[in-house]
Amino acid sequence: MVATPPQQIDTHAWKAQFRHLWQTAVEKYRAGQRGASTFFNAGESGFLASIGCTGQELYDFAEDMANYGEPTLETAMAIANVRREYFQIVEGGRATAKPPIAMSELPPKSDAVDGIEWLPRLIPKARAKLEGRLPSELMYGCGGDRGFFAKHGLDPAEFLQQVWKAQGNDRAVVDWVKKNRK
Numbered sequence: 001m002v003a004t005p006p007q008q009i010d011t012h013a014w015k016a017q018f019r020h021l022w023q024t025a026v027e028k029y030r031a032g033q034r035g036a037s038t039f040f041n042a043g044e045s046g047f048l049a050s051i052g053c054t055g056q057e058l059y060d061f062a063e064d065m066a067n068y069g070e071p072t073l074e075t076a077m078a079i080a081n082v083r084r085e086y087f088q089i090v091e092g093g094r095a096t097a098k099p100p101i102a103m104s105e106l107p108p109k110s111d112a113v114d115g116i117e118w119l120p121r122l123i124p125k126a127r128a129k130l131e132g133r134l135p136s137e138l139m140y141g142c143g144g145d146r147g148f149f150a151k152h153g154l155d156p157a158e159f160l161q162q163v164w165k166a167q168g169n170d171r172a173v174v175d176w177v178k179k180n181r182k
Contacts, residue, residue, distance in 0.1 A: 017047055018058075018080060022073050025062035035059075036136075049095070052087025052132055053080055060139040071141050071156070078157035079129075079141055086130045086164055100135040101128045109144060113174050118148040123170050126163040153182030 025039050033039070036059035040048065045055055061076040071079075087093060107120040122145060129140035139145075141156050149156050154177065166172040 014047075014051055014084070015077060018051070018053075018077055019073060021048070021058060022062060022065075022076055025058055026065050029059075029062050029066040050093075051080065051084040052091070052095075053083060054132075054136075056136045057134070057139070061141065064139075064141075064143070068143065070146060075141070075156060078155075079160060082157050082160040082164070083129060083132070087132065090130075090164075091132070096132050098131065098133055100133050101138075103135065103138065106138075113170075114178060116152075116174070116177060118144060119174060119177060122148060122159075123163060123173050126160050127168075130160060130164055152177065154180060 021040065021044055028039055036054075036056040039059055039062075040055045048055055048058060057080075058076075061071055064071060065073075065076075101124065106124055109118060109121055111117070111120040113120050125134075125138065125140055125145070128134045128138070134140060140160070145156065148154075149159065159173075159177075162176045163173055166176075
């Protein structure tokens with residue numbers, strides 16, 4: 001993890017804008033509107049891009065909130081903040097040129113490491129989230145991920161930070177999960 005903090009930006013401004021877009025997206029979804037491409041205008045999409053987020057990611061959060069009552073705004077914002085910091089610090093505020101990961105690259109949902117199911121799938125998924133490489137059909141924080149986090153008493157944003165901190169060392173992430181799960 002790079003120790004240099006990102007250039008100072010108005011934290012309250014991005015959070016206020018994110019909150020507004022999340023709330024509006026939840027309302028639109030509940031009103032029957034569908035499709036991420038219909039939710040955000042060019043300015044809103046530009047804002048999302050400036051924090052390393054996509055309309056699809058925010059749409060997925062809003063869709064799941066409307067359908068399942070989670071993730072909450074606070075959880076979605078915490079996840080977006082980790083990605084935003086990674087985007088600014090590691091990627092210098094520029095979107096990656098690497099293509100999205102292929103779904104076939106992910107281990108099966110039933111795979112386990114040290115007896116912990118879902119974790120072999122979640123680690124590369126979290127890494128892809130950090131790098132802005134999630135394909136549109138994949139969500140970090142989906143129902144399966146939320147089930148994993150709930151079962152083990154872990155926070156999805158904190159897990160994302162640990163994947164960042166581990167810098168590709170999956171064993172360090174596994175050990176962190178084993179040490180911190182409840």
